[in-house]
Amino acid sequence: MITAKAELAGRLIEAQPDRAATEVADVERLARSALADVRAAVAGYRELSLAGELVSARTALQAAEIKADLPTVIDEVPEEQRELFAWVVREGVTNVVRHSGAKKCAIKLSARQIEVLDDGRGPTTSGDSGNGLIGLRERADAAGATLQIGTASGGGFRLAVRVDS
Template identity: 60%
Template sequence: METAAPNPLQRPLGRWGPLFAAVWLTFLVDPLRTAWSGLPAPHAWLGLVATVLFAASYLGLWITLRTGRARLAMAPPVRTRIAWTVGLGGLAVVMVATLGQVGTASVVYLAVTFVMLYPARIFLPLVLALTASVLVLGVVVPGWEHNTWLAFSVVAASIAVFGVRSMMNRNIELIRAHATNAELAAESERNRLARDLHDILGHSLTVITIKAELAGRLFDADPERARQEIADLERLSRDALADVRRAVEGYRELTLPGELARARTALEAAQIEARLPNSTDEVPSELRELFAWTVREGVTNVVRHSGAHRCEVLLAPDRAEVRDDGTGPDGAPVRGSGLTGLQERAATLGARLVTTRLDPGWSLAVVVE
């Protein structure tokens, strides 16, 4: 049974998350004390209930948004934002109406709520309006004091929460970039494995098939030669299995001399004359693996498709070429998995894959520019 992968942007708060948010509710202690001292007056009861509900609602909003880290960067649906705004705003109005100026402590939390719920183009005018309201009410309402400290607190808290939100935006972008890189790395590994398996099995199975056909024809005419071909089949199949295991494990090594030896065996089994270089000394070390893949892919295509009588491998410090005198592909060359893989390997080393129709025959070359 498959289980869904955990979302890195969605995680529980942990035991300290709600406590951290609740600490900031201490600024509502004054409204609670004022309401408690006015009991059992109806307005005091109403102010007490409004303050408790305001604190619980604000804490619930913070936990709801913070539970998913992405939610502080991606605003909730419009209806949800409006519901939170209207609910907290209404409770703040009740606190001010029943408790007086001490109820304006809720304005700081309202400003923070606007910053958490809305983009800058919306929360900026709202925060400025709250700040102006605090200053104006302190002047026009009889008995109220001019509270510049509260106005400063509204602005400071808004800036602080906006900074936290911006930081979380960047963190979320990093998390998403990391997830994307992980997906690309996995896709690249799958492509590497598919490419290597094609190159390994395509070559090996082609040689095994040809040797099996040859052994079948020689079984009655030349039993000793047939047994030799069958022994080669066993060796080749074991080598192919070992290569597949190494490819899966990601550390398969390819050598140019080894590929030339395999090419000679494959061409002889297909009864194609092999003209191969006697030395690979002039090939630079950093190009040996690329040229080995070139020899493998080129010889495999010659054996499979060309109908050739002769195949020649040419090596130079900046070039590896496999050419034959066969018919070559009909029409434009088809870039299958093997040629595509070879082209990708060549590109990583600043080389290019070149295919050329000869008269007669076909040429496949990798040229370093």
């Protein structure tokens, strides 16, 4: 999200300096927050929150000028699945913002499955080549879940995790 906001500020600096200044202030705030999160994660204190990751996803997608269709309620997701699903949101939206070239991103959520879908370029490599996707596969395996990576119906990219038990 920091990178996306910094890139946006760079594009706006001449045409819309006031908006660019706002984006730069957001970058500073996000960088401080990220540093605090890294410190907490290293110390082993931070668990991801599904609700928090959805809020962050909305902010990141908006900053990247990608239309977001995200759930507003997570009640149907069992408590024991929420952290795994939060990781899916974090990794999926990071990839949408960084790599997809998408104009739209949707996250679909049910008690046993989460999907991150976009209308961008679609998969460019086979399998899970990035460290984030490798880590996500390991988390899914540990939770007895299945990770799916591929093309969304109608094109674009689809990242999904389904809890099998």
